Amino acid sequence: MKYQIIANWKMNPLLEKEALSLFNSIRKKAEKFKKSEIIICPPFLFLFLFKSKISKNLKIGAQNCFFEEKGAFTGEISLKMLKNFKVEYVILGHSERRRYFGETDEMINKKIKASIKNKINPILCIGETLKERRENKTFKVLERQIKTALKGISQKSLQRVKLSLAYEPVWAIGKGKSCSEREIEKASLFIKKILAKLYSISFLKRIKVLYGGSVNEKNAKKILKEGRVEGLLIGSASLKKEVFIKILKEVEEI
Numbered sequence: 001m002k003y004q005i006i007a008n009w010k011m012n013p014l015l016e017k018e019a020l021s022l023f024n025s026i027r028k029k030a031e032k033f034k035k036s037e038i039i040i041c042p043p044f045l046f047l048f049l050f051k052s053k054i055s056k057n058l059k060i061g062a063q064n065c066f067f068e069e070k071g072a073f074t075g076e077i078s079l080k081m082l083k084n085f086k087v088e089y090v091i092l093g094h095s096e097r098r099r100y101f102g103e104t105d106e107m108i109n110k111k112i113k114a115s116i117k118n119k120i121n122p123i124l125c126i127g128e129t130l131k132e133r134r135e136n137k138t139f140k141v142l143e144r145q146i147k148t149a150l151k152g153i154s155q156k157s158l159q160r161v162k163l164s165l166a167y168e169p170v171w172a173i174g175k176g177k178s179c180s181e182r183e184i185e186k187a188s189l190f191i192k193k194i195l196a197k198l199y200s201i202s203f204l205k206r207i208k209v210l211y212g213g214s215v216n217e218k219n220a221k222k223i224l225k226e227g228r229v230e231g232l233l234i235g236s237a238s239l240k241k242e243v244f245i246k247i248l249k250e251v252e253e254i
């Protein structure tokens with residue numbers, strides 16, 4: 001089993017040369033990190049720079065997409081277009097997209113269906129807000145997000161892709177303080193329980209549960225081991241080459 005280590009660059013860096021330098025420094029070392037599948041998700045513009053540089057261990061992903069294939073949708077990018085750029089993964093339903101761009105569970109469901117159609121592996125983000133956690137609604141929210149996002153998607157159609165679910169508590173994103181390993185483990189087990197209601201137990205092995213939210217070089221190994229997750233979705237710590245490489249080194253030691 002390889003851990004999925006995903007770099008979510010968000011709206012960074014500003015310059016092409018910075019993006020190239022960051023990508024190249026990871027690429028130089030990527031083959032050494034046997035236990036990780038490294039997936040770099042830069043802003044759309046930079047995908048073009050990296051499409052000829054991917055390898056077995058180093059893939060590229062998009063941070064979003066639109067579910068329609070083509071047409072009059074100003075400002076949008078389709079999965080068919082992404083496919084042309086050797087994009088193998090797409091992050092869907094990130095809490096920043098839900099919060100700032102009004103993405104609903106129903107829209108995310110359409111995007112997942114479109115990603116399956118185009119054979120691009122979806123990384124579905126789910127997670128509760130601080131208010132929801134305080135009101136003891138964490139599991140209710142996770143269940144709704146999973147069930148709506150996967151509504152109408154059969155096991156047979158899911159076989160076309162590798163699905164990952166990233167548990168990203170909204171209150172732990174970009175805060176410098178991650179969720180505790182114990183809480184991550186509880187959420188991870190709960191997510192698997194919900195998935196088990198939708199798909200067969202043997203099929204669940206194909207679905208990875210990941211964690212994201214203030215992952216850094218100090219907590220990465222512990223989260224993977226004690227949080228019982230099969231990968232990490234990393235925001236700010238993926239923008240510093242030394243830090244991201246340190247995380248990959250830590251994963252090798254598990």
Ligand code: PGA
Pocket residue numbers: 008168172173174175176212213214215233234235236237
């Ligand atoms: P962070 O972001 O690592 O900066 O908390 C994670 C994410 O939003 O995916």
